[in-house]
Amino acid sequence: xxxxxxxxxxxxxxxxxxxxxxxxxxxxxxxxxxxxxxxxxxxxxxxxxxxxxxxxxxxxxxxxxxxxxxxxxxxxxxxxx
Amino acid sequence: xxxxxxxxxxxxxxxxxxxxxxxxxxxxxxxxxxxxxxxxxxxxxxxxxxxxxxxxxxxxxxxxxxxxxxxxxxxxxxxxxxxxxxxxxxxxxxxxxxxxxxxxxxxxxxxxxxxxxxxxxxxxxxxxxxxxxxxxxxxxxxxxxxxxxxxxxxxxxxxxxxxxxxxxxxxxxxxxxxxxxxxxxxxxxxxxxxxxxxxxxxxxxxxxxxxxxxxxxxxxxxxxxxxxxxxxxxxxxxxxxxxxxxxxxxxxxxxxxxxxxxxxxxxxxxxxxxxxxxxxxxxxxxxxxxxxxxxxxxx
Numbered sequence: 001x002x003x004x005x006x007x008x009x010x011x012x013x014x015x016x017x018x019x020x021x022x023x024x025x026x027x028x029x030x031x032x033x034x035x036x037x038x039x040x041x042x043x044x045x046x047x048x049x050x051x052x053x054x055x056x057x058x059x060x061x062x063x064x065x066x067x068x069x070x071x072x073x074x075x076x077x078x079x080x081x
Numbered sequence: 082x083x084x085x086x087x088x089x090x091x092x093x094x095x096x097x098x099x100x101x102x103x104x105x106x107x108x109x110x111x112x113x114x115x116x117x118x119x120x121x122x123x124x125x126x127x128x129x130x131x132x133x134x135x136x137x138x139x140x141x142x143x144x145x146x147x148x149x150x151x152x153x154x155x156x157x158x159x160x161x162x163x164x165x166x167x168x169x170x171x172x173x174x175x176x177x178x179x180x181x182x183x184x185x186x187x188x189x190x191x192x193x194x195x196x197x198x199x200x201x202x203x204x205x206x207x208x209x210x211x212x213x214x215x216x217x218x219x220x221x222x223x224x225x226x227x228x229x230x231x232x233x234x235x236x237x238x239x240x241x242x243x244x245x246x247x248x249x250x251x252x253x254x255x256x257x258x259x260x261x262x263x264x265x266x267x268x269x270x271x272x273x274x275x276x277x278x279x280x281x282x283x284x285x286x287x288x289x290x291x292x293x294x295x296x297x298x299x300x301x302x303x304x305x306x307x308x309x310x311x312x313x314x315x316x317x318x319x320x321x322x323x324x325x326x327x328x329x330x331x332x333x334x335x336x337x338x339x340x341x342x343x344x345x346x347x348x349x350x351x352x353x354x355x356x357x358x359x360x361x362x363x364x365x366x367x368x369x370x371x372x373x374x375x376x377x378x379x380x
Contacts (some may be wrong), residue, residue, distance in 0.1 A: 036224045041316045043223030048324060052336035060218045068222075 008053035009075050015049055028072040033065070054078035084183045086293045087286075096285045097190045100278045104193035107274065111200040114271065121212055121262050124150055128157040128265075129258045132251055134322050137347050140338055152330040157265070158213030159323045160251060161205040164272075166219045167244045168202040174237045183234070190282060197275050204268060217325055228309050229302040235290040236306065239368065240313055242283035246359040247317050249276050284362060291368055307370040310363060318352050319343060 006014070013026050016037050023037075032038045038046045050068065051058050056078050067077040087093060121127070130149065133156050135141040141149065172195060178184040179191040209216045228236050255261055256270035295303065322342055327335035342348065353360075363369040 033222070033224045036227075038222075039224045039226045040222070041226050041312050044220045044316070044320065046223065047220040048336060048339070051324070058220075060220050063222075065222055 008079050009071055011053060012049060012074060013071060015046075026071060028075075029070050031069050032071075033069055038068075050074060050078055086289050087184070087186050090285075090289055093285050093289060094186065096282060097187055100282055101190050101193055103278055104190075104197065109271070111204055111271075115204060115207075115264065115267065117207065117211060118264060121264060123154070125262065126150060126258075126260045127154040127262075128160065128251075129255050129261065132254060134342055134351075136351075138342060138345055140332075140342060144332070148331060152326070152332070155213065155326040155329045156321075156323075158209050158215075159217050159326045160248075160321065161209050161268075162213075162217035163219070163320055164205045164248060165202055165209065165216055167248075168198050168205070171241045171244070172198055172202075174241070178234065178237075187282070187286065194279060194282070197279070201272055201275065204271075208264075208268060217323060219320065226309060226312070229294075229298065229305055231297065232294050232302070232306050235287065235294050236309060238283060238287050238290060239310055239363075242280065242287050243310070243314055243317060243356075243359055245276050245280050245283060247355055249273060249280060250355045250358075252276065287368070288366055291366060295367065303367075304370065306368065310369055314356055314359070315352075318355060 016026055016032065017023055019042060020037060026032070026037065030037075046068070047058055047060075047063075050056075067073050124147070127150070130136050130153065133141075133149075133153050135144070135149075135152065144152065175191055175195055175198075179195070180188045184191065206216060252269040252273040256266055256273050258266065261269075294306070298306075322339045324335035324339050327338045332338055360369065
């Protein structure tokens with residue numbers, strides 16, 4: 001299992017930062033796609049990570065891409081409560 | 082430049098003429114060639130065990146024979162689902178280019194290619210829906226991975242080639258595997274026969290497109306192409322490892338299982354086997370400058 005002591009949203013942020021060594025932080029409202037932090041070749045891993053950490057199964061046919069565009073949106077849609 | 086290279090290559094013209102003739106001579110009616118029994122036996126391999134993602138791992142050692150059979154069933158449905166999605170993407174790209182000035186020379190062959198790929202997509206989808214009850218979905222999104230703009234067509238056909246060679250590694254083995262049901266062997270055999278032509282064409286076209294690109298590219302652009310293709314190979318390989326498959330096979334903690342498999346000791350060997358020919362081709366012509374890319378799951 002991934003580290004239980006780190007909040008899920010911070011694990012997602014850590015995953016993004018690990019792929020972008022020139023970055024030290026990702027703002028909660030920063031657009032992950034427009035800013036090319038998640039590209040088409042890393043999107044599958046990104047979605048799997050959100051599913052694993054949230055326990056929510058994501059149906060790609062009904063996914064609103066706005067729900068995964070920012071860390072704040074991910075927190076609100078998949079990790080709150 | 083690229084157009085001129087395509088149009089003046091005698092070798093490409095010979096390949097296109099030969100492959101187009103073979104497509105005509107070998108043509109079959111896919112809608113009549115399969116018997117499609119109502120069901121396939123559950124207590125047997127649906128995919129050669131050596132090609133399943135858990136083969137030779139501690140995960141497989143924890144599973145019963147019945148669970149391994151069940152896993153091979155869903156892994157095979159995932160494999161054919163990947164084919165359906167991959168073919169959709171390549172049909173879009175090839176259709177976008179047929180009878181344009183740049184691709185006037187291969188357009189005659191593109192007709193065979195598009196027709197055959199459409200038929201492959203049909204029988205793979207039939208298999209998934211008849212025996213798996215679904216086509217697995219594939220997460221798609223994120224920013225477009227931007228390669229140098231001059232490399233757009235090169236990367237489209239390189240991606241198609243990589244995808245076809247990955248699939249052919251599986252098809253060529255399963256076509257001959259007597260542990261598999263006849264229907265499974267037949268799908269793999271027929272696809273392998275057609276794909277042999279598509280791969281021969283793809284290698285020739287990719288070689289020429291890269292020749293044109295390399296004449297004008299900067300070292301940085303060549304490096305970007307190499308990085309992109311390496312990442313695409315990794316992405317394609319990792320798509321064989323599906324948490325949904327592990328869940329359907331009744332394996333607990335599917336995401337953890339996937340991670341263990343992707344970071345486990347068998348992965349490098351399995352990946353090298355799948356891409357042995359592809360990596361050799363891409364390296365020989367300079368499209369890829371380095372060993373296998375770092376795993377997408379660990380980047």
